[in-house]
Amino acid sequence: xxxxxxxxxxxxxxxxxxxxxxxxxxxxxxxxxxxxxxxxxxxxxxxxxxxxxxxxxxxxxxxxxxxxxxxxxxxxxxxxxxxxxxxxxxxxxxxxxxxxxxxxxxxxxxxxxxxxxxxxxxxxxxxxxxxxxxxxxxxxxxxxxxxxxxxxxxxxxxxxxxxxxxxxxxxxxxxxxxxxxxxxxxxxxxxxxxxxxxxxxxxxxxxxxxxxxxxxxxxxxxxxxxxxxxxxxxxxxxxxxxxxxxxxxxxxxxxxxxxxxxxxxxxxxxxxxxxxxxxxxxxxxxxxxxxxxxxxxxxxxxxxxxxxxxxxxxxxxxxxxxxxxxxxxxxxxxx
Numbered sequence: 001x002x003x004x005x006x007x008x009x010x011x012x013x014x015x016x017x018x019x020x021x022x023x024x025x026x027x028x029x030x031x032x033x034x035x036x037x038x039x040x041x042x043x044x045x046x047x048x049x050x051x052x053x054x055x056x057x058x059x060x061x062x063x064x065x066x067x068x069x070x071x072x073x074x075x076x077x078x079x080x081x082x083x084x085x086x087x088x089x090x091x092x093x094x095x096x097x098x099x100x101x102x103x104x105x106x107x108x109x110x111x112x113x114x115x116x117x118x119x120x121x122x123x124x125x126x127x128x129x130x131x132x133x134x135x136x137x138x139x140x141x142x143x144x145x146x147x148x149x150x151x152x153x154x155x156x157x158x159x160x161x162x163x164x165x166x167x168x169x170x171x172x173x174x175x176x177x178x179x180x181x182x183x184x185x186x187x188x189x190x191x192x193x194x195x196x197x198x199x200x201x202x203x204x205x206x207x208x209x210x211x212x213x214x215x216x217x218x219x220x221x222x223x224x225x226x227x228x229x230x231x232x233x234x235x236x237x238x239x240x241x242x243x244x245x246x247x248x249x250x251x252x253x254x255x256x257x258x259x260x261x262x263x264x265x266x267x268x269x270x271x272x273x274x275x276x277x278x279x280x281x282x283x284x285x286x287x288x289x290x291x292x293x294x295x296x297x298x299x300x301x302x303x304x305x306x307x308x309x310x311x312x313x314x315x316x317x318x319x320x321x322x323x324x325x326x327x328x329x330x331x332x333x334x335x
Contacts, residue, residue: 001032003023004022005020005130006333007312008067010064011062012050018315026133029136031074031076031081031085031139032074032076033133035072036073038070038127038331039155039156039330040128040319040329040330041156047060059121060121064125065128067127069155070092070132071150082136089146090140090141091142091155093110093140093288094284096115097111097114099137110285128315129312142292145296146295146296150302150303153186153302154295155284157284158283159287160183160186160187160189160190164194164232167253169191170195175191175198175229177231177232178201178234178258179201179233180208181234181327185302185327187232189301192214197216199218200218201218201220208326228249231245233254233256235258237258240258242266245266248276252276253279255279257280307323307325309332310332311333312333315331
């Protein structure tokens, strides 16, 4: 293994480039993975613009290496790691709890106060690079049916799967997803697999979502007056959390997975008077294994969401707003 590698390094707001950096080493308990695909996420864009809250809360600082949606092949293992991981195709959990606190012991390591997040929090370098080092316990093996593209879609898919399950809908139910971006469309795919009637609400052109087989795609102006048993807010708009409660049926469920860049307000009296259940989804961690299984079985195929696969030298342009025909952009560090 080379002593150096190429990685995209973000040095400040809107300042980033590909650098030659030291290759990670497999320290005890960890592995090194040769990255085959890494997705660019809205969180990465917030770090690029400088808006990400972690930068202002002390959880992250420049310079940093982004990339938390990835797949690849294990190329080195550290002491104490089963050598059977060598050569295996894997993806990994983003959330790395300390594994000792009360939350971790209760199985909620993704909410650990002391957690690292790969490419996001606590100085843990991400996968917009030729290689990434992660704890062996965070790995999930990928079956042959889950190719590198699907592997890098497991992390966003895990978030979406959890959101779809939190909606608690099925045959005969109607659900509305606010925000038809990557997470919203993934959530809609998992909801469709339950047999529910899925509607989407966005800002404009609905052709892409309709091309994925979703017939009910609306704007705020065209949304019909229908009873929605659940509403999933996958948007980044500060006004939509309140709208979700307005639109859901009494005794329904509202699921919040989108995050706005500014504070959103919600009148809890509306929740109480309508007897609505509200659920927040933070992380993919509890849904990763089932997402891999769903992809392997073909229950959900999100590959059409990937509009382009480019090399590391295009990361800066993608973060700055370069757009393609589909919402998700993948990076192949080998290009």
